[in-house]
Amino acid sequence: MTGDSSLHFAVLGAFRVDRDGLQVDLGPRLQRMLLAILVIEARRVVPVDRLIDLLWRDEPPAAAMASVQAYVSQLRRLLEPGRPARAPARMLVTRDPGYLLRADDDQVDALRFQALAGQAHTDLADGQPAVALARLEDALALWRGDPLPEFAGEPWTVPVAARLAEAHELAAEDRIDAWLALGGHAPAAAELEAMVAACPLRERRWACSPTRWAWSPGSSCDGWRPPCSLRTHRWTGSPSRHRPCRRPPRPPLGKRERHRPHRSARRVRQAPP
Numbered sequence: 641m642t643g644d645s646s647l648h649f650a651v652l653g654a655f656r657v658d659r660d661g662l663q664v665d666l667g668p669r670l671q672r673m674l675l676a677i678l679v680i681e682a683r684r685v686v687p688v689d690r691l692i693d694l695l696w697r698d699e700p701p702a703a704a705m706a707s708v709q710a711y712v713s714q715l716r717r718l719l720e721p722g723r724p725a726r727a728p729a730r731m732l733v734t735r736d737p738g739y740l741l742r743a744d745d746d747q748v749d750a751l752r753f754q755a756l757a758g759q760a761h762t763d764l765a766d767g768q769p770a771v772a773l774a775r776l777e778d779a780l781a782l783w784r785g786d787p788l789p790e791f792a793g794e795p796w797t798v799p800v801a802a803r804l805a806e807a808h809e810l811a812a813e814d815r816i817d818a819w820l821a822l823g824g825h826a827p828a829a830a831e832l833e834a835m836v837a838a839c840p841l842r843e844r845r846w847a848c849s850p851t852r853w854a855w856s857p858g859s860s861c862d863g864w865r866p867p868c869s870l871r872t873h874r875w876t877g878s879p880s881r882h883r884p885c886r887r888p889p890r891p892p893l894g895k896r897e898r899h900r901p902h903r904s905a906r907r908v909r910q911a912p913p
Contacts, residue, residue, distance in 0.1 A: 645744075647659050647664075648747050648748075648749070649679045649682075649743060650749045650784070651679055651748070651788055651804075652753060652782055652783045652784055652804065653785035653787070653789075654784070654785065654789060654790065655672060655676050655679075655791070657718075657719070664718055664719075666715070666718060667711075667714060667715075667718070669790075670695055670707075671711040671714060672790075673695060673791055673794070674691060674695060674711050674712070674715070675715055675732075675741075676788060676791060677691065678739060678740070678741040679743070679748060680750070680800055682741050682742075682743045682748050683740065683741070683742065684740065685737070685738050685739070686739055686740070687738040688737060688738045688739070695708070697795075712739060715732055716729045716731070716732050719731045719732055749782045750787070752779075753782045753783070753804075753808075753811075754807060756775045756776070756778055757779045757807060757810070759775055760773075760775035760776045760779065760811070760818075761810075761814055764814055764817055764818060764821075769821035769822050770818075770822060772814065772818045773818040773819065776811055776814055776815045776818060777815070779811055780808070780811055780815065783808060786801065786805075787801045787804045787805070788800070788801065812831070812835060815831070816828050816831060816832055
């Protein structure tokens with residue numbers, strides 16, 4: 641282990657740190673945000689200048705450097721309460737030109753999720769759907785909500801949340817494939833309908849349509865119908881061009897009259913001389 645194995649960091653939902661199952665009070669918002677950034681960048685050095693830019697954007701205070709140092713000092717006490725006063729930190733360490741959080745995959749829920757989902761994807765490709773399904777269930781169970789909602793207004797969270805959300809979608813789609821490979825059509829159908837309703841433009845979910853499945857007559861998948869949001873769209877060649885299938889708006893009455901003569905007028909013109 642690279643740090644204290646009793647600590648666990650959670651970003652797949654509200655940000656929190658647990659020690660031996662008990663939540664740690666991380667202090668004020670900027671101090672919490674600094675630690676959240678280091679957790680997202682676990683095992684990578686984050687320069688002090690970048691921390692200042694992320695914490696205060698374009699308006700850092702004159703004492704920004706001193707504030708960062710104070711936050712780090714306080715976080716070290718919270719993360720390693722038993723460390724002697726002059727002993728070097730083991731968890732949140734100084735590495736030129738900034739700081740680094742020493743945490744293993746098992747200590748950060750996002751890292752554990754990505755490791756499990758990645759291995760499960762490999763298991764599926766190797767023809768081991770049962771092993772893949774077990775790993776995917778463990779991975780998806782780590783999610784407690786949207787990543788880092790308390791920092792959702794911060795620009796640095798946008799790419800982080802998008803990357804994690806995409807990884808979650810891919811893992812959920814892999815679970816559909818694993819269910820189908822194991823003959824679990826009923827849970828796959830229920831999950832797929834909810835997923836298509838939530839995001840109908842993902843091509844892979846159309847590829848998993850039950851019309852491609854082989855199930856026995858009378859199974860719970862018989863009679864499956866796509867949700868309304870799916871039925872009101874048509875495929876036009878690529879996901880980016882996938883659009884609602886609606887009739888074009890009718891022109892105003894005046895324009896219709898100019899382009900389409902009245903029925904009685906057509907009868908007059910068609911009458912013999």
